Amino acid sequence: MAECDMMWWVLSDIVDWVRRIDPTATVGQIRVALKDACAANRIRARGHQRVYLYDRRLPIAHWDPSFVQFADEYGEPRSSFDTISAAEWKDLTFFARPTSGMNELHHVALTRALDQLASPVELRSGSKRRLAWIDVEFLRSDVVREWPHAAGAVLQGEVSPEPISGGSGSKAAEITQPGLSTKRAPPVSERDLRSWYKHRVLELTSRGESSSAEDDWTAAKQEFGGRVTRAWVRKMREQFAPAAWKKQGRRSPGIEK
Numbered sequence: 001m002a003e004c005d006m007m008w009w010v011l012s013d014i015v016d017w018v019r020r021i022d023p024t025a026t027v028g029q030i031r032v033a034l035k036d037a038c039a040a041n042r043i044r045a046r047g048h049q050r051v052y053l054y055d056r057r058l059p060i061a062h063w064d065p066s067f068v069q070f071a072d073e074y075g076e077p078r079s080s081f082d083t084i085s086a087a088e089w090k091d092l093t094f095f096a097r098p099t100s101g102m103n104e105l106h107h108v109a110l111t112r113a114l115d116q117l118a119s120p121v122e123l124r125s126g127s128k129r130r131l132a133w134i135d136v137e138f139l140r141s142d143v144v145r146e147w148p149h150a151a152g153a154v155l156q157g158e159v160s161p162e163p164i165s166g167g168s169g170s171k172a173a174e175i176t177q178p179g180l181s182t183k184r185a186p187p188v189s190e191r192d193l194r195s196w197y198k199h200r201v202l203e204l205t206s207r208g209e210s211s212s213a214e215d216d217w218t219a220a221k222q223e224f225g226g227r228v229t230r231a232w233v234r235k236m237r238e239q240f241a242p243a244a245w246k247k248q249g250r251r252s253p254g255i256e257k
Contacts, residue, residue, distance in 0.1 A: 008046070008137040010226075011121045018147065028115040031094045033147075034138065041086035042146045047123070047136035048077035048231060068097060071131035072213070079231055084123075084133060095124040095131060120230055135230055188227045196223060197236040210245050213237060 009017075011027070014034070018025050037043040052075045084092070096113035113119070123133040200219065204211055211219070213234065220233045237246070 007140050009140045009143060010137055012117050012226075013140075014138060014143055015117065017143070021147070026115050027117060031114060034143075035089065035092070035094060037142075037146050038084070038138075039086055039089035043142040044139040045084045045089075045136055046081045047084060047121075047133040048079070049082050049133055050075040050077050050131055052076075052130065067129075068131070075131060077134050077231065077234075079235070081135075081137070084136070091125055091127050092123040092132060093126060095122045097122070187229075188224045188232075190232070193220075193224070193228060193232055193236060194240070196220075197233075198240055201240055201242065205242060211241070212245070216241075 011031070011034075015025075015027055015030055018030055034043065034045075038045050050071065054074060094114060096116065097119045098113045120134055121136040122131055123136060124130065125132040197216075197220075200211070200216075216237050217230055217233050220228045
């Protein structure tokens with residue numbers, strides 16, 4: 001993994017770090033604080049932006065079960081990580097997919113999911129009523145510098161993180177919190193991921209079974225944990241999954257004129 005990639009935190013990294021400062025902080029509270037800081041251009045973020053076949057505002061509320069279904073069927077995340085601008089954040093809100101099998105009303109499950117870490121970080125657009133970003137990450141040095149009350153957690157002798165505005169000075173070292181490793185495990189190699197996925201295809205097809213994109217992603221997380229990204233699993237599926245696995249019934253969505 002490149003050094004620059006280790007400078008980015010996913011939501012679970014931030015939650016672990018914040019709870020060392022404030023053990024009572026909930027995931028929901030941390031999401032709200034992150035959105036506010038990103039919209040104020042105090043914390044930088046990036047992710048995979050979803051591109052849709054239909055660019056008009058949808059008559060689908062985010063608590064409607066078809067909201068996620070539409071995103072998966074008609075939206076395709078870009079393979080590259082793109083910066084999410086502060087201006088765009090003003091229209092964005094965190095979205096969390098309910099855990100399958102929850103025995104409760106859908107809108108209640110949505111609310112509860114926002115206080116959990118069971119799915120990749122996604123953002124929805126309020127103006128277009130659609131999922132807009134997935135696999136969102138946050139610049140670690142910005143989080144450490146900007147988080148409320150974080151200064152008290154810095155040990156003597158540690159240096160401040162790099163400033164948000166570019167300057168001519170030397171790059172500051174990153175803060176390391178005591179007892180918390182900020183380096184993630186190295187990512188799985190493309191070779192190992194490809195070998196695992198081809199074996200998975202062979203094993204399932206030999207039993208007459210198939211796999212959805214979400215099934216593949218769940219299996220990959222169980223196998224590799226945080227060493228794999230959804231984008232990489234999607235790439236393997238595009239290259240090696242049987243054509244029958246990729247077929248999805250497509251309905252013409254209701255689009256506002």
